[in-house]
Amino acid sequence: MEPKTKVSAPEGLQEILITRTFNLPVELLYKAHTIPSLIEQWMNNKVLELNNEAFGSYQFENKDEHGNILFLAQGCIHSIVENSQIVRTFQMVNAGFPVQLEFLDFKSTSNNQSKLDIKIIFKSVEDRNNLLKLPFAQGINGAHNRLQKILKPL
């Protein structure tokens, strides 16, 4: 079966393309990206701030059970068109990555289906590749952490 979410990172280009078709009308897909209580449910982040307007800012945060910040991201919305497009900057705070530019294009493909195309542009090819490696590295750390948790009571 073909995967629903496709990711491509063309060789030598400083961009990542993410494409996904949803069994949802485009209005709902757009709402999932603009209503804080909904974003929080699927992104698993707390929305500290989100101003859905041109030159509005946003801030997302994720904490562990002890209140330590695991992830803090922020950016500025450059332009926003309802049910159609969001152009924004994105940067993880204290993660060593430069800011990136994101184009989110929402398209209705039928009454109950929609498509999201995300194009992320990085400062350099190297920055892009480092971001791609992040889940790979975290996957390994995650496995180690789980192992430590299991072994702890022994």
Next chain:
Amino acid sequence: MNLRRDIFQAIADPTRRAILLLLATQSLSAGSIAANFETARPTVSKHLQILTSCELLSQRQKGREVYYQLNIEKMKEIEDFIEPFRKIWEERFDKLEQVMKNYQSNNQ
């Protein structure tokens, strides 16, 4: 034998992925690689053998030690780094779809 399928089996193992990550920036001897793991050395050797047989690693004799290095071309070929990244988005988007279906039925 399907070499491509073997590569994916090779990287499915967390220890082998950790070995590949260790070798991302440097070539290391079998001993130094094994020192990074609590697993028994023969087990690490077995992992190295699997990674070498599907050409993800290449070996070089240096004095008494065998050094291992990452075969960058092969890594590019399998786009190994993209798959974990893609999976994260896939899970996130599956959740989005579920959250919005609930939202839709609650707001009808």
